[in-house]
Amino acid sequence: MSDAPAPASKDFIRELIAEDVAAQRNDAWVVTRFPPEPNGYLHIGHAKSICLNFGIALENAPKSRCHLRFDDTNPVKEDIEYVQSIQEDVKWLGFDWGQHLYYASDYFEKLYGFAVQLIEKGLAYVDDQTLEQVRAHRGSLTAPGTPSPFRDRSAQENLDLFNRMRAGEFKEGERILRAKIDMASPNMNMRDPVIYRILHAHHHRTGDAWCIYPMYDYAHPLSDALEGITHSLCTLEFEHHRPLYEWLINNVDGLPGHPYQREFARLNLTYTVMSKRKLLELVKTDLVSGWDDPRMPTISGIRRRGYTPAAVRNFCETIGLTKFPSLTELALLEHCVREDLNKHAQRVYGVLRPLKVVLTNYPEGPGEQIELVNNPENPADGTRLVPLTRELYIDAEDFMEHPSADFHRLVPGGEVRLKYAFCITCHEVVKDPEGRIIALHCTYDDATRRGAKPVGRPKVKGTIHWVSAPHALDVQVRLYDKLFTEPQPDEAAGAEGNYTQFLNPASLETLTAKLEPSVATAQPGSHFQFERVGYFFTDPKDSQPGHPVFNRTVALKDGFSKAK
């Protein structure tokens, strides 16, 4: 369930709906729908629409509901794999369509009947023109179209032809059914739009029962009306389809409902692409590992990356709703995950790029157990014990041999605090023959245990995380970054250009990290904060019992490297 209350100030669509409810239109019912075509995986842009449609239903309870309807009118592009993934994604986002799962294909018989009705009224006709002829007669953006020579066939002849289309007497492309509206309309969609075409294709639900399939423009408004949808919300590119939507609702008799359509701007996000076609291309050309590659803006991708439903819902609420084609910064999405994960993710110590530290004045042997806080944002999460011994790993980034003035972690001769343990001082930098740093020899100060700050001692500014070397787990960690190097890959590529040239070569770095032993039992699909590093998620596919694999969801904000 969404925990989203109605926003303080309503967007233009919610305002319209509130007016309808106040005016008791549709008996004050609000019925929305999310109508994906099962021809690809859902992405974060769809999440915007899902949150809108299901959110509005939730806000208007109890006289409200939201349907999930598959717009499956084009069997050549659609697949059962997609209808399954879409249901999974909507559920994961936290929404529930209850009994209201529908398919446009459920209405094929009724839709056929409505077409017969339009023919009888003289509002639809069978056209024998070829695709090229239809196109040529449609005119252009600046020139009106011209009527088809078949436009004035008798209802009788049209009925007979349409029946034979259904019966499979014709080949694909031989005949179409068109609405008879206005070939001179300035709106191209009104120039006798095609409403049925012949497709000798196997449909994933209706099998071979049909060889004619309704077009979106025809099926959509009538499906809405059949389901009693009151508010049909879609993206801006359908704006000029609205007159056709209304024409059909007004000219078909016997519809149980009278929906209206309103449009809003789709989501654009920096450093990614958001079209199903391009995402499919990335998958098919193996530029990513699949639809659920954690770098993909798909719902399954961001889920596997470790984003949470609450974070995505909050993001969708934050971006607002307008008719301006805006570009939202990825940073806002990242802010929303951090905000959620900061509250809920268990903290854990993990060293991404290990540097060995030997505590020369610490006794050899089993060492001790240090009590660490699981989540300072939620004391109820308690503490855990983590081993500490003479040999440790710290992150290579937390040591600088030649530090800048503002670096306040470990430096030669300097002191740093090992979080929840004690302070250590670096006395020797051990290097291999090539001059690479391989270890640090340090001493620890027993008087600084558990955060103690004895008076008179110089202040220790830095606090770093650590892992006991003999206990450390070697674990695969994948560091994900933005998919593209350009904020707008499409724009940067230009009309003819190839956006894939802007794929970020550093969008994935795989390394073996040293993690505290407690993560051995981490369940797949769990969120963690590697303290001071970032938020990580145990990969649900690749983790094995005792051998978790971690995906970096998002790095922690880093005030130090930013300042540089």
Add this chain to the structure above:
RNA sequence: UGCCUCAUGGUGUAACGGUAGCACAGCAGAUUCUGAAUCUGCUUGUCUUGGUUCAAAUCCAGGUGAGGCAACCA
């Protein structure tokens, strides 16, 4: 050389004829056993030109800019 829609800080949005506000990002400081989080402060905006009005981001007109539209796709 058409039609439709839109235009508020860097970004996303609010203000419905009466004090331009919020969030993100950025900057500065406080705090901190995470250079995180938290807290405080700051920088930055009504596309343009006219008009209506006591008063315009808001209403009107022109301009400019942006998005969409000529699949038997959705």
